[in-house]
Amino acid sequence: MTDIANPPAASVDETPFRRFVADFCESRVAIAGLVGFIAVLLVAVFAPLISPTDPYDLMQVDVLDSRQPPGAKRYTDGMVYWLGTDGQGRDMLSGIFYGLRTSLFVGAMSGFAAMLIGMTVGLLAAYFGGRTDTVIMRLVDLQLSFPTVLVALMLLAALGQGVGKIIIALIVVQWAYYARTIRGTALVERRKEYMEAARGLALGHPSLLFRHLLPNCLPPLIVVGTVQVAHAIALEATLSFLGLGLPPTEPSLGLLIANGFDYLLSGRYWISFYPGVALLITIVCINLVGDQVRDVLNPRLRR
Amino acid sequence: MAETLRVENLRTSFLTKWGEVTAVDDVSFSVDAGEILGIVGESGSGKTVTGFSILGLIDPPGRIKGGRILFQDEDLVGLPENRMREYRGKRIAMVFQDPMMTLNPVLRIDTQLIESVLAHDKVDRVTARQRARDALGQVGIPSPDERLASYPHQFSGGMRQRVAIAMALLHRPALIVADEPTTALDVTIQGQILFEVQKLCKESRTALIWISHDLSVVAGLADRVAVMYAGKLVEQGSVDDVLDRPMHPYTSGLIGSLPSNNIRGQPLRQIPGMTPSLLNLSAGCAFRTRCPRADAACLESPPVSVPASGREVRCAHPLVGGGS
Amino acid sequence: MIIYVARRLAQALLVVFAMTLIVFLGVNVIGSPVDILISPDCNQACYQASLKALGLDLPLHQQYLVFLKNAVTGDLGKSFAIGVPALPLIVERMPATLELALSAMFLAIVIGIPLGMWAGLKPDSVAGKTIMGGSILGFSLPTFWVGLMLIMVFAVYLGVLPSTGRGETVQVFGVRLSILTLDGLAHLILPAVNLALYKISLVIRLTRAGVRETITQDYVKFARARGLKARRVILVHVLKNIMIPVVTVVGLELGNVIAFSVVSETIFSWPGMGKLLIDSLRLLDRPVVVAYLMITVLMFVVINLIVDVLYTALDPRIRLQGAAI
Numbered sequence: 039m040t041d042i043a044n045p046p047a048a049s050v051d052e053t054p055f056r057r058f059v060a061d062f063c064e065s066r067v068a069i070a071g072l073v074g075f076i077a078v079l080l081v082a083v084f085a086p087l088i089s090p091t092d093p094y095d096l097m098q099v100d101v102l103d104s105r106q107p108p109g110a111k112r113y114t115d116g117m118v119y120w121l122g123t124d125g126q127g128r129d130m131l132s133g134i135f136y137g138l139r140t141s142l143f144v145g146a147m148s149g150f151a152a153m154l155i156g157m158t159v160g161l162l163a164a165y166f167g168g169r170t171d172t173v174i175m176r177l178v179d180l181q182l183s184f185p186t187v188l189v190a191l192m193l194l195a196a197l198g199q200g201v202g203k204i205i206i207a208l209i210v211v212q213w214a215y216y217a218r219t220i221r222g223t224a225l226v227e228r229r230k231e232y233m234e235a236a237r238g239l240a241l242g243h244p245s246l247l248f249r250h251l252l253p254n255c256l257p258p259l260i261v262v263g264t265v266q267v268a269h270a271i272a273l274e275a276t277l278s279f280l281g282l283g284l285p286p287t288e289p290s291l292g293l294l295i296a297n298g299f300d301y302l303l304s305g306r307y308w309i310s311f312y313p314g315v316a317l318l319i320t321i322v323c324i325n326l327v328g329d330q331v332r333d334v335l336n337p338r339l340r341r
Numbered sequence: 342m343a344e345t346l347r348v349e350n351l352r353t354s355f356l357t358k359w360g361e362v363t364a365v366d367d368v369s370f371s372v373d374a375g376e377i378l379g380i381v382g383e384s385g386s387g388k389t390v391t392g393f394s395i396l397g398l399i400d401p402p403g404r405i406k407g408g409r410i411l412f413q414d415e416d417l418v419g420l421p422e423n424r425m426r427e428y429r430g431k432r433i434a435m436v437f438q439d440p441m442m443t444l445n446p447v448l449r450i451d452t453q454l455i456e457s458v459l460a461h462d463k464v465d466r467v468t469a470r471q472r473a474r475d476a477l478g479q480v481g482i483p484s485p486d487e488r489l490a491s492y493p494h495q496f497s498g499g500m501r502q503r504v505a506i507a508m509a510l511l512h513r514p515a516l517i518v519a520d521e522p523t524t525a526l527d528v529t530i531q532g533q534i535l536f537e538v539q540k541l542c543k544e545s546r547t548a549l550i551w552i553s554h555d556l557s558v559v560a561g562l563a564d565r566v567a568v569m570y571a572g573k574l575v576e577q578g579s580v581d582d583v584l585d586r587p588m589h590p591y592t593s594g595l596i597g598s599l600p601s602n603n604i605r606g607q608p609l610r611q612i613p614g615m616t617p618s619l620l621n622l623s624a625g626c627a628f629r630t631r632c633p634r635a636d637a638a639c640l641e642s643p644p645v646s647v648p649a650s651g652r653e654v655r656c657a658h659p660l661v662g663g664g665s
Numbered sequence: 666m667i668i669y670v671a672r673r674l675a676q677a678l679l680v681v682f683a684m685t686l687i688v689f690l691g692v693n694v695i696g697s698p699v700d701i702l703i704s705p706d707c708n709q710a711c712y713q714a715s716l717k718a719l720g721l722d723l724p725l726h727q728q729y730l731v732f733l734k735n736a737v738t739g740d741l742g743k744s745f746a747i748g749v750p751a752l753p754l755i756v757e758r759m760p761a762t763l764e765l766a767l768s769a770m771f772l773a774i775v776i777g778i779p780l781g782m783w784a785g786l787k788p789d790s791v792a793g794k795t796i797m798g799g800s801i802l803g804f805s806l807p808t809f810w811v812g813l814m815l816i817m818v819f820a821v822y823l824g825v826l827p828s829t830g831r832g833e834t835v836q837v838f839g840v841r842l843s844i845l846t847l848d849g850l851a852h853l854i855l856p857a858v859n860l861a862l863y864k865i866s867l868v869i870r871l872t873r874a875g876v877r878e879t880i881t882q883d884y885v886k887f888a889r890a891r892g893l894k895a896r897r898v899i900l901v902h903v904l905k906n907i908m909i910p911v912v913t914v915v916g917l918e919l920g921n922v923i924a925f926s927v928v929s930e931t932i933f934s935w936p937g938m939g940k941l942l943i944d945s946l947r948l949l950d951r952p953v954v955v956a957y958l959m960i961t962v963l964m965f966v967v968i969n970l971i972v973d974v975l976y977t978a979l980d981p982r983i984r985l986q987g988a989a990i
Contacts, residue, residue, distance in 0.1 A: 180680065183965060185924030192958070195946045272807045276928055279809045280943060295810055299932075307817050314810035321805040329801065396890055422895075430892030437890075442883035447905050456901075457891045508891055 061334040071326025078320050082138040089132035090117060093289075105301065108308050122308040124297055130308060134316045137291040140284065141317070144201065145271035148208035152270075153263055155209065156216025161255070163217070164224030165247055175221065178214040186211040190273060194282045204283050208270050219262045223255040230254075257335040264328030268321045275317055291317045345516050345548035346395070347371040351408035353387075353394045362619045364390040364403070366572040372516065375546040377539065379559030379580070381595070382569035385616055388552045391569070392518045395550075396435055397425040413515065431461040434509035438521040440501035444493035450477075450504060451489040457508050476507040481537065499530035506534070510541065516548045523558065535562055556595055560584055565651075568592050571617055571627035578652040588648065588659040590632045626657065634658045673973065677966045684962045685736060688955055689729050732955075741959060742952030746945070751956035755938055759960070760840045761831060762937030765929065766922045768844065768857040773864035774915060780865075781872025786899070788877065796869060803866030808925060812859040812932035819855060827852050829934040856933040860926055864918060871914055875907030882906075909976065916972030920965040 063069060081088065108122040108130075121130035163174040181189070193207040227233065228251065236250045277283035278292030286293065291313045298309030353365040365387040372378045382388045393399050395410055397417060410417040412433065417425065429435075437443040445453060454473035455466065464472075470489070477485035480503040493501055502522060509517055519538070523531040539562055542549045553559050559566055560580055567577035568589065576589040587593040594612040596602060603609050614631035626643050629635035636658070643657040707715070716722045723731070735741065741752045784796040820828035832852030834841040843849030879885060880903060888902045889895075927939035934940065938957055945953040 180683070183680075183920075183969065185921045187927065188924045188958075188961065191927070191942075191946065192954075195949075195954070268805065272805075275807050276809050280928065280931060282946065292807075292809075295813065299813060302813055302817055303821060305821060307821075310810070310813050311817075314807070314814070317807055317810065318805060321807070322801065325801055325805050398886060398890060426889075426892050426894065428892070429890055435887070435890040437883050437887055439883060443887040445884040445888065445902050445906070447909070448902070453888075456893060456897065460892045460894065460897075505887070 058334060062330055065330050065333075068326055068330030071323045071330070074319060074323035075327060078138060078316075078323060079142065081135055082142045085135040085139045089129075089135045091129045091132045093128040093133045093136055094287075105306055105309075107306070108312075121312045122306075124294070124309050130294075130312055133289065133294055134291070134313050137289055137294050137313060138316055138320065140201070140288055140290040141271050141274060141292075142320070144205055144208065144274045144284075144290065145267050148205045148212060148270050148274075149263060149267040151205070152209045152212035152266070153216050153259065156213040156218075157220050157252070157259065159213070160217035160220035161224055161247055161252060164221045164228060165243075165251065171221075174217065178217050178221075181211075181214040182218065186269075186273060187276065190277055191280070191282060194277060199283065199285045201284060201288060204274055204277065207277075208274060211273070212266050212270060215262055215266060216259065219258050220255050223258050224251055227251060227254045261328065261332045261335060264324055264331060268324040268328065271317070271324075272321055343374045345372050345374045345376075345413060346550075347409075347411040348391075348395070349409045349411065351391065351394060351410065352406045353390050353399055353403060354406050356402040357620075359620050363406075363622075364572055364619060365394060368408075368569070368572075368574045370567050370574065370577060372548040372550060374515065374548050375543060376565065377542060377549045377551060377563045379563030379566040380550060380552045380569060381554065381556050381559050381566060383554055383616055385571075385619065386569040387572040388569050389520055392435065392520050392550065392552050395516075395518055396429055396433055397422075398429075398435075427461070430457060430508075430514070431512045432514050433516045433518065434512070434514040436502070436505050436509050436517065436519040436522040439525050440498050440505055440522075441525070443505050444501055446493055448492075449489075450491050450493065450496075454489070454504075454508060454511070457511050461512055472511065473507075476511050477504065479510065479541075480504075480507045481533075482507070499526050499534070502526060502530075502534060506538065513545060514547065516550070517542070518550045518552070520552045521554065522551075524553070524555070531558075538562075556584075557599060557601070568595070571622065572619060573627065573655060574653070575628070575656065576654045578649075582649075582652060586660075588652075588654040588661070589628075589656045590634055590658075590660065591628050593660055594631075626655075634660075673970060677970060680966055681962055685733060685959065686729070688958045688962070689732055690725075736959065741956040744945075744950055744953050746948045746950045746953075751952040752960075754953060755941065755956045755960050758936060758938045758941050760842065761935060762923060762926050762930070762939055764842060764844060765853070765856055765860060765926050765935055765937060766919065768853055769860035769864060769922055769926075770915065770919055772857060772861035773868050776861075777865045777868025778872050778911065781869040782876055782899070782904070784869065785873040785876025786880070788873075797873070800866040800869040803862050804870075806862060808859060808863060809928045809932060811862055812856070812929055815855050815859055816932070826855050828855060831936060856926075856929045856935050859932070860922060860929045863925075864915075864922060867918065868911065868915065871911050872907055875910055876903060879903045879906045913972060913976055916968060916975060919968050920961075923961065923964065 086092070106123040106127075109118065110122065111118055121134065123129055124133060159174055163171040189211050190207045193210055194203065197203040197206065232254075233246070233250060236246055241250075274283055274290060275292030275295070278290050279296045281296065284290045284293055289297075294313035295310045295317075298306070298311070298313070301309050348371065349369050351365055351368045352363060354361050354363040356362075368387070368391060370378065370380075380388045380391065390399070390403070394405055395412075395417070397420065399405060405418055408418065412428070417428065420428075444450070451470065451473055454476065455469045458464065458469040458472050459466075462469075474485045474489060477488060482488055482500060482503055488496075493504075496504065502525075506522070509519075522538075523534055526534065535558065538549070541547070551559060551563055563580050565578065566580050566583050568575050568583070568591065570591050576583060576587065576592045583592060584596060587596055591612070597610045598612060600609065612631055617627055617630070624642060625640040626632070626635070629639035632639070638657045641657075643655050645653055645655045646659065647653055648659065713722070721728070732742070739752060740750065743749060744751050744754060747754075780796050780800075784793040784800075787793040788797075816828040819826040830852055831841075831843045831849060833846040833848040834843050835845045835849075836842075837845070843853050885898060885902055888898045893902075923939075926935075926937060927942055929935065930937045930939040931943050938960070941953065942957045944950075945957070
């Protein structure tokens with residue numbers, strides 16, 4: 039049954055990266071996800087430049103403008119609040135732009151740091167094996183047997199609020215996923231012949247670990263990474279919503295949504311709705327990209 | 342002899358993302374009751390797809406694009422799934438290549454045997470169990486009563502293949518399609534199973550199609566042999582005729598590369614080149630790039646010629662005298 | 666087998682013990698509750714008295730030993746905020762949370778498995794693609810925001826379902842349940858759906874992946890070659906094989922659902938343990954937080970044990986290890 043057809047031979051100038059790009063582009067949905075994600079990223083980076091108002095500048099906020107529905111005009115100069123205003127009269131659109139900035143920053147920073155830590159620890163566990171491996175993996179198992187949201191809640195309750203603190207909490211709940219993933223791959227890769235060959239050259243531990251072993255363990259790590267960043271952004275929003283994440287001085291999307299909760303029952307949906315949509319678009323785009331990356335990098339689905 | 346199966350001009354193709362692949366192209370053959378037909382070819386030659394086509398087990402993106410499959414004078418091509426199901430396992434049975442994979446690992450042997458009985462016969466479970474037990478005994482499994490309650494992983498590979506054969510024999514089918522059923526087994530077990538299958542077929546006058554890449558297995562087992570290359574049947578005839586006097590250069594090359602036909606100490610003879618990809622087959626004979634006799638005439642598809650009764654060859658320059 | 670179970674039990678006990686230590690230390694880092702509880706005009710003496718009353722004047726390791734000794738006897742301290750024993754407070758709230766979590770899990774299974782099978786069997790059909798698109802959405806939707814939107818649509822705009830509380834309950838063996846009354850059921854729907862959404866997506870994807878992998882297996886083709894009806898092939902041969910990963914993950918996810926009910930309970934004012942936890946965290950009510958964590962640790966350990974047992978029951982290859990010939 040495997041004897042149906044062989045794919046046409048790869049062209050000579052095909053590099054793994056080009057092949058990856060070509061395979062990735064096969065899914066139009068995934069491209070849309072990537073484009074969407076880049077758009078969100080640009081909005082977050084340039085938020086101060088493209089926002090109609092600065093939601094943190096108290097001079098620009100007027101209580102008379104509070105709880106305006108989408109499309110209402112500012113009573114001073116007639117500027118349009120495209121997505122309405124919140125309970126304090128801040129422009130929702132600007133709030134969302136700034137909120138995206140915070141959310142993406144927290145998600146990316148924690149994801150990156152957790153990846154670095156998890157990668158190093160997992161690689162060491164697989165490479166040295168024995169007791170190092172046992173101790174590290176016991177710790178990972180213990181950590182993973184507890185739901186991330188609970189661990190993060192506890193940490194934040196202990197640490198208090200703040201951007202730095204929530205990043206720490208998110209690193210703590212994420213590193214174990216990376217560690218487990220890379221250890222699994224590294225255990226397989228370690229036994230392959232190129233590692234034998236590299237060891238035969240009497241290279242030092244650092245060179246073996248980072249020049250030879252690590253690059254071959256990256257694909258699954260990238261897959262876990264995209265999932266984890268999406269997860270981190272959602273978790274940060276959840277924690278902020280519960281009032282244990284970011285302080286009100288640095289409103290992330292979660293906090294914006296929480297602020298709208300009180301107005302929801304009186305039908306002022308936009309205060310919670312639009313920040314949620316922004317959050318949703320961000321996470322959907324990351325997940326779409328992640329899904330396709332996983333399919334492309336999965337050797338078992340190789341067509 | 343009564344003809345059990347006649348396949349005429351069968352074409353089966355698969356739609357892949359690189360284009361349409363015709364895995365079986367214009368294949369015709371027949372099997373009589375009690376006869377054993379060996380289909381020989383390397384992987385990718387379309388022999389497995391031929392077997393699945395007969396049972397109507399070609400799944401999308403594949404489909405049968407043309408030809409007829411006459412089983413006891415009824416055309417199976419285009420038969421609706423529910424009618425086709427009544428044939429499968431009941432009148433046409435199949436044995437697969439890898440016995441490690443063909444039995445469901447999470448279901449007990451008796452469950453799988455009994456469901457096979459109940460799929461076609463309305464009998465009570467006690468009777469069905471009795472028949473399952475008898476079938477295990479028939480294929481030489483010791484103490485079948487105890488073994489019924491086992492899971493597949495508790496059997497060795499040879500035993501599992503016996504169980505699979507027992508399932509194929511449950512309904513005394515008129516035709517069995519066996520797709521390399523002994524390839525994954527040890528040589529000694531292979532011999533036992535070959536012997537028993539041959540005996541069972543002759544006794545019950547079951548027609549058997551034995552698909553294999555191994556010419557020597559087919560030589561010892563089959564009455565007639567058909568050789569496939571790149572989706573086409575290139576040569577068929579009685580085993581003795583084809584092995585002693587091959588007419589297609591490919592058959593000749595296959596026979597020549599058998600270890601027993603080589604001289605000790607000399608490098609093994611081989612057919613130069615590689616099997617072509619079915620995707621970019623150009624017109625003409627698919628074997629011509631590897632063929633010592635190829636010339637301009639081979640750029641066109643060679644016709645099938647019938648040099649003698651029961652003998653067919655698809656070649657523009659057949660080896661007339663035969664010999665390798 | 667007995668040795669295996671004994672080893673698992675010992676491991677579980679070790680985990681519980683380790684967690685008492687971690688939980689105790691972790692919770693003690695949370696600011697001093699005395700600062701919140703005493704009145705602003707309290708002087709130094711009054712402050713010391715409060716510390717003593719709460720047992721916070723002892724050194725940390727002594728506090729831990731006292732805590733451990735009491736914990737073994739089921740005493741996890743009194744709530745600082747309302748002065749009642751913490752453990753009964755949590756246990757009293759437990760049925761509500763379990764009811765919510767199990768309802769969500771039930772929804773995830775009865776909706777997720779059929780949809781996942783459909784998507785796996787017909788991956789290129791419109792329905793299959795819609796299901797997968799929906800599952801990506803379900804994966805990406807933040808639970809708390811979906812909860813708000815559910816309230817907005819069903820409680821505010823349509824006004825068909827209640828958005829807060831448990832509604833009418835009935836006592837079964839001394840446990841109050843919402844699910845058995847019509848009013849209670851109406852109250853349960855929104856939070857349960859909210860909590861289930863992510864898990865439905867998860868089950869869909871697991872099931873679909875399992876089906877896609879299983880239907881290419883030889884034993885499925887062989888089952889068809891034996892003339893079995895498509896129904897039997899799918900419902901017995903395919904389903905039984907994919908149940909192994911699905912049951913494992915669903916079982917392990919139960920702990921996650923209980924944890925995540927913190928969010929749904931807060932939004933829908935569902936009076937379970939999760940809402941109590943959030944309230945206690947805000948009040949720095951240490952004993953209640955500790956009691957919650959200890960109870961959940963115990964629950965997770967028990968769930969993991971049950972999943973292991975179920976897993977071996979489903980997969981004969983593990984159950985009969987060593988019996989192979």
